[in-house]
Amino acid sequence: MTNPADSPYVRACRRLSVPHTPVWFMRQAGRSLPEYRALRGTGSILDAIADPAIAAEVTMQPVRRYGVDAAILFSDIVVPVHAIGFGIDVVPGRGPVVAEPFRDAADLSRLRDLSPETDLPYVLETVDRVVAELGGTPLIGFAGAPFTVASYLIEGGPSREFTKVKALMHSQPDLWVALMERLTAGSIAFLRAQVEHGASALQLFDSWAGFLSPSEYECFALPATTRIMEETADLGVPRTLFGVGTGELLSLMAQSGAEVVGVDWRVPIDEARRRIGPGLAVQGNLDPALTFASHEVLVDATRRVLESAGTAPGHIFNLGHGVLPTTNPDALQVVVDLVHGEGRAGVLQ
């Protein structure tokens, strides 16, 4: 059996040569797959995540169906704060919703230390099961970056404006730092536990970082992310940092210590490589909306990403954001096969 550390995905993260360009999809587990809907029924997604038999199966489904180069855990970035009892639910069609949003210093006590083995035993059992089944295919563990998790806790749910989180970070910087420290410690513990149970790589989702200006990102979000990278470096697995709409932030994100920076569809891969510099790998960046276009359009768009990635090592193909719930899985299969057949970044000729 191949070692996941020698897999095309992990090698591409390390900017090593690969037999083919690796590809996986954010949100590949769940949502859009009919076999997922058949398995899960209509209960809460948090209940499904808490059942290792279901969660492991859902994690494996896209690996079997598509032949993608990595599995990503079927979970959600709010699972750790849910587990410590902050009071958060995931509402279908809406996203995370907090009954009593984070408002002041008293709310810090609602964010106790996370002990992954006792607070999230079901996630770690899912990791165990998936790693045993995956063989040489790597599992990507993940967590939400502190800014993005905090945005849910403070706004009370998905936001388009981020007024409350921005008001808090600017007007009460000490409280913001204290909140970031709590969330950072939890993310570090959770990420470390996933690797200790066999995850071969990590991704930190700072999904909404792109709503911050560069100076806000540098001051209020990057320090927590950098600390997470520092405190997971000894694990020896590649770490990817991803957010949406981060064109202005890529050079800052590249300073975090991550080995890979993920980019959305707004910045072509060649330009993203220039912004993050030669020492990091890049992940992306097909527009998920184009999986709804015609076959020809999808093929052309996939090829443009591969052309933009060029031949230099260090490209992991992905969408520019998560798979949308109504995506036709056949479209993703077209992408996987095309990337495997035509990707050239780091592929020995």
Added chain:
Amino acid sequence: MTNPADSPYVRACRRLSVPHTPVWFMRQAGRSLPEYRALRGTGSILDAIADPAIAAEVTMQPVRRYGVDAAILFSDIVVPVHAIGFGIDVVPGRGPVVAEPFRDAADLSRLRDLSPETDLPYVLETVDRVVAELGGTPLIGFAGAPFTVASYLIEGGPSREFTKVKALMHSQPDLWVALMERLTAGSIAFLRAQVEHGASALQLFDSWAGFLSPSEYECFALPATTRIMEETADLGVPRTLFGVGTGELLSLMAQSGAEVVGVDWRVPIDEARRRIGPGLAVQGNLDPALTFASHEVLVDATRRVLESAGTAPGHIFNLGHGVLPTTNPDALQVVVDLVHGEGRAGVLQ
């Protein structure tokens, strides 16, 4: 009485010297003002827009309250397509909603030619009334850019993914061009009529252009915008082109023929100036979320925008997006006074 063409706002659009940095706010008319809510009650916003007495008064309210350097018509970018009977409403808290979205070529017939004098007499009467009352303060007329208007018609309402509009533009380019041509013709007619009735400047809102990749913007959105600029150039008023999240698009937007490019809060003004080049003015770009932060934070952030704008002529202060409905008007007054007192772009010392 001063001529509006010599006002600080119009002079700044033309990169001429000004007595003070001009400032106005997108969405300054309506929503956040208590005097607006007292006047309008709870009816549909489209009904209020269709009443020239109300619409003119709402347009004037922020000019009187804040002393901003320009009025912007109290209206909505979907007013023209509503007027020709496409079947669109503006739902409070949600935005424009289309009962039967645009799907195929047969829907083109639902977009007949716009005759502003007969289809939108109430808007033009509002312009007449406002211009008569404004004196030397300029009125900014506006329209939605064809891509952004089309996104509502095709998606059926506000979208976070733009899957339908992207699928259509890529997969049915001939239909897309035909749709753009209809909307472009309507925008040109509407903008011209507003200037003929006394508007001293125009702004084209391509609010959601930032969801397009640069190549998509260049191929599918910019041609219509460029045509609008060509067909309004003879009017002799400055035209501003604005969208949110357009960091990657600014150099393309600068090629449209507009005299001013508006930017959101993600790109500092000095960097925006570099991207759009020395021949254009720039508008922006205080993060509207920061009007919810403390007084000190708001003052600091406003000063940072002014510092970034520097001393070269051609800066119009604005928010990076529209005033949010729950904004405290006192915060905007702080901004106006600070900009008037401390702005230095093009201000003769």
